[in-house]
Structures are given as C-alpha cells and as structure tokens.
Amino acid sequence: MDSNEFTQQLVMYSQVEQQIDTNDSLKTLISQGTSNAASMTTGYLGKKVSVTNGQASLTNGSATWTYNLKATAATTQLSITNANGVTVYTGTGDTASGNNTFTWDGKDINGNQLPDGAYKLTVTAADSAGNTVTSSVASAGTVTQIDMTGPTPQLIVGNMEIGLGDIAAVAN
Secondary structure (H helix, E strand, C coil), X not given: CCHHHHHHHHHHHHHHHHHHHHHHHHHHHHHHHHHHHHHHHHHHCCCEEEEXXXXXXXXXXXXXXXXXXXXXXXXXXXXXXXXXXXXXXXXXXXXXXXXXXXXXXXXXXXXXXXXXXXXXXEEEEECCCCCEECEEEEEEEEEEEEECCCCCCEEEECCEEECHHHEEEEEC
C-alpha cells in the first residue's frame, strides 16, 4: 500500500471516530433538554390553564367552553366531536359579539349520556347577509398530572392531554 492511500485511510477513520463522538454528545444534549422540559412542566401542577385548541374535558356530565364572536351573528351553530372526530352533539349558540359561554351536559344528539373524556367544540357563525363571523374557542381547567411517557411532556386537565403549545394562559 502506498503512503498516500494509508494516510487517507487514517484521516477517514479519524473522521468517523469524531462523528461517533459528536453523535454521542448530541444524544446527551437531547436527553438533558428532555429532562429540562419535564422539570419545567411540573410548575404547571395545580395551576388553572386556558386551552385554545377547542377541547374541553367532560367530567361528571359537564363541560364548559367560552367562544368569542368577532361580530354579532344571525346564526351560531355549535358542534361537539369526540376523540375519534365523530360528531356527538349539534345545537345553536348565543349570537352576541364578544365572549359567550356554553356548558354542555354531556348528552349526545339522542339524549344518551356520554362517557367522561376530551371533546372538541367547533363554532360556525354567520351574519344576516350569510357572511362568516370569525370565532375562537377556549376552555379552562386545572392541571392535575403530567404525562412524560411520550417525546414531549403532556399536561393532564380533567380527562384530556394538552400540549404546551395549546396553553394560552396560566393562573393560580
């Protein structure tokens, strides 16, 4: 073997070894970041959080949402879906501009009591000319647990898991 080839192979082996060390260092950093995220989420325990993904927890036959209409609506349609995306309730809602509260008794379209769990409210509103009125939906609850089994910690509020990105506000 000529000395040039030998030198090139030594350089390649050295580069591979450096890459392996770099990968190990990256794994350590990722592990530390996950631990820090888990530590930070424990500060949410016992805090009341506002959730902006439209979900609320049905607990003991009751779930409450606040929806905001940007303008007065002529009609407001409320639709609730379960965790599988199946519509379980539809009804009409308040039409006033601003914040409106809707409390659901947990009964489906046929009047059957549904099990506790996470449900999502969707609001469709229109003005008297048929134009869409912009709406947003929020709910609130107290963080009782933190699920750290997945790649990112999830807050448990009632019967639902919430990612940190869905939290709009935190209160004592």
